[in-house]
Amino acid sequence: MTVTKEQVLAALARIPSPGGTALPDARVLSDVVVSDGKVFFSLTVDAATVKAWEPVREAAEKAVRSIPGVQSALVALTAERSPGSAAAGSRPVSAPQPRHAAHPADKVQPGIPGVDAVVAVASGKGGVGKSTTAVNLALGLRDLGMKVGMLDADIYGPSLPKLLAIKEKPETIGGTRLKPIQRYGLTVMSIGFLIDEETPMIWRGPMVMSAITQMLREVEWGKLDIMVVDMPPGTGDAQLTMAQQVPLKGAVIVSTPQDLALIDARRGVSMFKRVNVPVLGIVENMSYFLCPSCGTRSDIFAHGGARHEAERLGVPFLGEVPLHMTIREKSDAGLPVVATAPDSEHARIYRDIASKVLAQLKGGAGGKAAPKIVIEA
Ligand SMILES: Nc1ncnc2c1ncn2[C@@H]1O[C@H](COP(=O)(O)OP(=O)(O)OP(=O)(O)O)[C@@H](O)[C@H]1O
Ligand SMILES: [Mg+2]
Numbered sequence: 001m002t003v004t005k006e007q008v009l010a011a012l013a014r015i016p017s018p019g020g021t022a023l024p025d026a027r028v029l030s031d032v033v034v035s036d037g038k039v040f041f042s043l044t045v046d047a048a049t050v051k052a053w054e055p056v057r058e059a060a061e062k063a064v065r066s067i068p069g070v071q072s073a074l075v076a077l078t079a080e081r082s083p084g085s086a087a088a089g090s091r092p093v094s095a096p097q098p099r100h101a102a103h104p105a106d107k108v109q110p111g112i113p114g115v116d117a118v119v120a121v122a123s124g125k126g127g128v129g130k131s132t133t134a135v136n137l138a139l140g141l142r143d144l145g146m147k148v149g150m151l152d153a154d155i156y157g158p159s160l161p162k163l164l165a166i167k168e169k170p171e172t173i174g175g176t177r178l179k180p181i182q183r184y185g186l187t188v189m190s191i192g193f194l195i196d197e198e199t200p201m202i203w204r205g206p207m208v209m210s211a212i213t214q215m216l217r218e219v220e221w222g223k224l225d226i227m228v229v230d231m232p233p234g235t236g237d238a239q240l241t242m243a244q245q246v247p248l249k250g251a252v253i254v255s256t257p258q259d260l261a262l263i264d265a266r267r268g269v270s271m272f273k274r275v276n277v278p279v280l281g282i283v284e285n286m287s288y289f290l291c292p293s294c295g296t297r298s299d300i301f302a303h304g305g306a307r308h309e310a311e312r313l314g315v316p317f318l319g320e321v322p323l324h325m326t327i328r329e330k331s332d333a334g335l336p337v338v339a340t341a342p343d344s345e346h347a348r349i350y351r352d353i354a355s356k357v358l359a360q361l362k363g364g365a366g367g368k369a370a371p372k373i374v375i376e377a
Helices: 005-012 047-065 130-143 205-217 237-245 259-274 305-313 325-332 345-362
Strands: 033-035 038-046 072-080 115-122 148-152 181-183 186-190 224-230 250-255 279-290 317-323
Touching: 005 047, 038 047, 047 072, 072 205, 115 130, 115 237, 115 259, 115 345, 130 148, 130 186, 130 224, 130 250, 130 279, 130 325, 130 345, 205 237, 237 259, 250 259, 250 305, 250 345, 259 279, 259 305, 279 305, 279 345, 305 317, 317 325, 317 345
Parallel strands: 038 072, 115 224, 115 250, 148 186, 148 224, 250 279, 279 317
Antiparallel strands: 033 038, 181 186
16 A cells, blocks of 8 residues: 555644644645655754644654554654754754763663674764764775674764765665665665755754664664764763663764864763763874875874873774875765775775774673773863
């Protein structure tokens, strides 16, 4: 039985918005995506009215689920930034969420069936090259003979569709489970596959969690040695919740060498410590500048800061990636260096980082032999 967009809109017409207008007329509805009996759409509302909209979101999900032929429905409530509350840059404004206490081991999440180890790639700060590092690290692990998956959990700025040049949407299997996309030998799933690029990404914590849970549990990941997760930048409550919800074996922190980025990297290390996730190490990205025409090296960002910081924090230092035009061009064109220029020096650096990460995982990080983490107040 095929479900149509019109059927979905007709069902939604029976649901009133908090202001009384029917939902499709309330100017909050995104495009409705219907794929193989799975329905996705979002409601974009003013941040101040989110509470009033939550029951509407629930009612919408319920109404859509009751349409004959619908296997599942995911309705996301996204809150538009209210004027004056904008944070720096593209940083999200997270809706108020419960504070988290220190996290004992009883918070450990059940693993994902078939997936041996889940590794987060995180950064305290946005724009430091976390996604680029995550992709090339995953490819480096692939080159070491691992079966690798990637989960783009960066709900504020999913970038795997771009970095891996993926345009197709995932298909559903048997109407209930999503089939991940295969690219460069990686098994890939991104929140960006499900949500329109233009959709405001300021999600409420609980909605973020249901999307992440769905991507972890309702995707046919198959058998994977390692799943690399591109985490949202930052160390706020949304990131902390996610670090808690995803069954992580370890985390890799990406930082640039500047002092300000390093302060954020320290917060990242501290956040994973709070949720009892071992930090596998720190990568210094944009470590030094390599001139694309003459190959001359300049340490424009006080190279070496992350190595020093890693030493101070007692976590492993995983390597230095230069700031180089080729990395940027290839990354942004969906042609990551490790996959498309495997013999390059850049690829060698990423593979070296991957082998250190793998050694840590095999050495029992996540278990008793997890590296000791010393955090200063
Ligand atoms: N080593 C590098 N050399 C040159 N350019 C780089 C390097 N690493 C990342 N970039 C470029 O910097 C930009 C930001 O990188 P990326 O998207 O990986 O960062 P991010 O930390 O994931 O950002 P966000 O916080 O927005 O998710 C991209 O244009 C990318 O191509
Ligand atoms: Mg990113």
